[in-house]
Amino acid sequence: MQNNHFCETENIKHLAGFDFLDVCLLGETGTGKTHTARLIHEMSPRSKEPFVAVNCAELAPSIIESELFGYEKGAFTGAVANKAGKFEAATGGTLFLDEIGELSANLQAKLLKVTEEKCITRVGGNRPRPVDVRIIYATHRNLDILREDLRYRIAAHAIYLKPLRERQDEIVSLARLFVTQFSHRSRRVVNASDDTLKLLETARWQGNIRELQSFIEKACLNALFSSKSDANSANTVELTKELILSRLSAALVKPSNKNNSSNLENLGAFAPGENMESYLRRIETYLLKNALDNHNNNQTRAAKELGISRTGLIKKMKRIGH
Numbered sequence: 001m002q003n004n005h006f007c008e009t010e011n012i013k014h015l016a017g018f019d020f021l022d023v024c025l026l027g028e029t030g031t032g033k034t035h036t037a038r039l040i041h042e043m044s045p046r047s048k049e050p051f052v053a054v055n056c057a058e059l060a061p062s063i064i065e066s067e068l069f070g071y072e073k074g075a076f077t078g079a080v081a082n083k084a085g086k087f088e089a090a091t092g093g094t095l096f097l098d099e100i101g102e103l104s105a106n107l108q109a110k111l112l113k114v115t116e117e118k119c120i121t122r123v124g125g126n127r128p129r130p131v132d133v134r135i136i137y138a139t140h141r142n143l144d145i146l147r148e149d150l151r152y153r154i155a156a157h158a159i160y161l162k163p164l165r166e167r168q169d170e171i172v173s174l175a176r177l178f179v180t181q182f183s184h185r186s187r188r189v190v191n192a193s194d195d196t197l198k199l200l201e202t203a204r205w206q207g208n209i210r211e212l213q214s215f216i217e218k219a220c221l222n223a224l225f226s227s228k229s230d231a232n233s234a235n236t237v238e239l240t241k242e243l244i245l246s247r248l249s250a251a252l253v254k255p256s257n258k259n260n261s262s263n264l265e266n267l268g269a270f271a272p273g274e275n276m277e278s279y280l281r282r283i284e285t286y287l288l289k290n291a292l293d294n295h296n297n298n299q300t301r302a303a304k305e306l307g308i309s310r311t312g313l314i315k316k317m318k319r320i321g322h
Helices: 009-017 034-042 061-069 103-119 148-157 168-186 194-204 210-227 241-247 260-267 276-294 299-306 310-320
Strands: 023-026 051-055 094-098 133-140 157-159 189-191 236-238
Touching: 009 034, 009 133, 009 157, 023 148, 034 051, 034 094, 061 103, 103 157, 103 241, 148 157, 148 299, 157 168, 157 310, 168 189, 168 194, 168 210, 194 241, 210 236, 210 241, 236 310
Parallel strands: 023 133, 023 157, 051 094, 094 133, 189 236
Antiparallel strands: none
16 A cells, blocks of 8 residues: 555644544554544544553453453453443543554454444443444554455545654654653753754664654753752753764664764774774674664664665674674
8 A cells, every 4th residue: 555545644633623534543663653643632522532542462362352342241251240341431532543453353353343333242242332432543564464344444544654764854843842851750951952953863763753752861861860960959951962972873873974974983983003994894793783683683674774685784794703
């Protein structure tokens, strides 16, 4: 399925108002699908009602049906009383089903029926229960993994969330938001200039917004810990360029004609007495190891990141003894 089938993110507000329409959020891990789902809920006529989030990937296949639809007393061992499921808990509001690509084909069929009829039947029960709920689906996977009938149903109103590397103009504003949030939670004032935060635009951010947020929180902690002021006072610390650069590893920094010096700085300085061949081998080793770490030792993906073949990657790994 191509991106021209998707609604662009600027249509979020427009779709939010039509609360009778279910929505599907698509995008890489960390692109902000949960945040977007909450935003749609808050901008919709259902904003005063419950927002219930379920991560389908975190629920065991044996319990996911009873978690979603609830169960009747005696339906299975341990079912000592009736229990409402997530659909009933979200009645009047929004149910966010994250990682729907992890659901079994059987459960997808049941989900399709609920989507079409807006009725659920508890496990062990036989009475259909109407549920007034808007469903927001999300997945980082291609929709082709879903049953065809369900795929066509939920793809009608889909929003594709671009990866952060394609939203470079948002990095500084997002980083400033995370600095502000950290300041509020830590009860310390953390300052950062736009020039400092713009250094973050040179990074790949393969983990997208989630990775950027984690980076900022760690950088803010470093700034606090390195401050010599009294930790118990209402102090102010600065997020400096030096601190940001020290945390930007070679695995994050992407090639840039504007600032190649910072890339070399992060890869390590040319040591006195070191020959060029040794220096280049050190850089190559660093890049290879970081690419493999970024992709959990998946050689195909690491090779793609580095712009070489998998065979070429293996040869280089053997040469450095990795």
